[in-house]
Amino acid sequence: MWARGTRANTAWVLSASFVLVVLIGIADSLTGYEIRLAILYLAPIAWCTWRLGGIAGSIVAVAAAVCWVITFASSHPYTSHAYFYLEGVITGVTFLIIVVLLARLHRALERSDARLITVLEGLDAAVQVEDAQSRQLLYDNRRFRELFGARRFGQDGGEIYDEQMRRWFDLRSRPLRWTDGRAAILRMLSDITDERYARELMAKQREAAHKTSRLVALGEFASAIAHELNQPLAATATYNNACLRLLESGTFDVAELQEAMRKCRDQARRAGAIIQRLREVLRYPVPLPARLDLQEVAHAVYQLAQPEALEAGVSLEIKHAAPLPMVRTDRLLIEQVALNLIRNAVEAVQHLPPERRHVAIATFEEPDGRVTLSVSDRGDGVPLEMKDRLFEAFATTKTGGLGLGLSICRSVIESMGGAIEYRAGEEGGARFSFSLPVAAP
Secondary structure (H helix, E strand, O other): OOOOOOHHHHHHHHHHHHHHHHHHHHHHHHOOOOOOOHHHHHHHHHHHHHHHOHHHHHHHHHHHHHHHHHHHHOOOOOOOHHHHHHHHHHHHHHHHHHHHHHHHHHHHHHHHHHHHHHHHHHOOOEEEEEEOOOOOEEEEOHHHHHHHOOOOOOOOEEEEEEOOOOEEEEEEEEEEEOOOOOEEEEEEEEEOHHHHHHHHHHHHHHHHHHHHHHHHHHHHHHHHHHHHHHHHHHHHHHHHHHHHHHHHHOOOOHHHHHHHHHHHHHHHHHHHHHHHHHHHHHOOOOOOOEEEOHHHHHHHHHHHHHHHHHHOOOEEEEEOOOOOOOEEEOHHHHHHHHHHHHHHHHHHHOOOOHHHOEEEEEEEEOOOOOEEEEEEEOOOOOOHHHHHHOOOOOOOOOOOOOOOHHHHHHHHHHHOOOEEEEEEOEOEOEEEEEEEOEOOO
16 A cells, blocks of 8 residues: 555655655765764664555565665775675665664554444444544534434533433543554443333332332221320210210309310320321322431320320330431331231230330330331240241231231331341240431432
8 A cells, every 4th residue: 555645645745754854865975984974874763654555665674775885885895795785685674674663563553444434333322532632523423413414422421311312321431542542531421211111110109119118008007006196086985075065054164164075185196197197198190208316206205105005004114315317218118017016915915914005115226327227025935936927928917917017017117117026025025126227419
């Protein structure tokens, strides 16, 4: 191959190379060969070879060898002409070896660049390369041209939505050195439309699964909530009847009537709060998990369970702990899990002697950093044959029980990244607890 450019460029490079060869020969001769300048012939030989190829480089190498022979022979007689010609041949061969090596090196680099371009052209991703300083377009592959044509991107990263194609692309950039050594920026755009839709679908499925778990949990806890709602309604009716009797008597204490009416109002508000909690459980979209203190949950469920425990003759105790790390969870669901554990404990001890009718609620931090809420009782514990099946669906020791409560509790806790377990109580009975990971700051 004679040239890697235009004919004008080829002629210019060849002419300049020959001129350099002649000038080096003249300079070598004028110095009387006291300074060996013949090595400088390699400069035009290498330049011409790199720019125009091996054939052009060989011509310049032969010209340089001839120039050396002519100028050197005129002032350096040899004892034997054979020595002179032998040195001329060695010089010429040396020049030609340099030409061959440079030509092969250049071809190797070209093949390397060609392989790179072939790979880039075959990518499904769109690739664009710009000069880091001038922002001049250096390269764009087939995929880029098909998708974006002459479009340019000013940003270096992020997800981009193309309104014309209605597709999402992930744009990533990195600095590199281009083939000519200049600093460049490579931008790669990958079509992530299907991936993005898959993520959105998964998010919707998780939300639907979360909502389903809330509905299932609601079904399990419905009887307890109905009982809890019945109490304020019954109390409201009682205080209302008391007010009516006082009014019908004709003689009543205003302060006593006001106190009864205030209690009636408080119970009505309590009933409304319970109904509001039910609406929040069923609310759509599902509320996102929030940072929460398990001690607050323990106090809330203690207050909710206290009336039922008193009615059953069971004493509830809540054990305070040092300030605990926050967890990220769904408050309503986690309260329902805790209420279910407390209700099970109350049912387990309500028919036992008074000294054993005791349920303790505690919160503490585990050595591994998780935060735990536990419910312990002094009952008879869990039958041996049920220990391995406690958290399985439809496994129950209650007469008429569905066996879904603990199974749902486990599903809820595990969906939040936690764990639930059973252990024998230190004072006999059972100890159920669930642990949740600490929320990120």
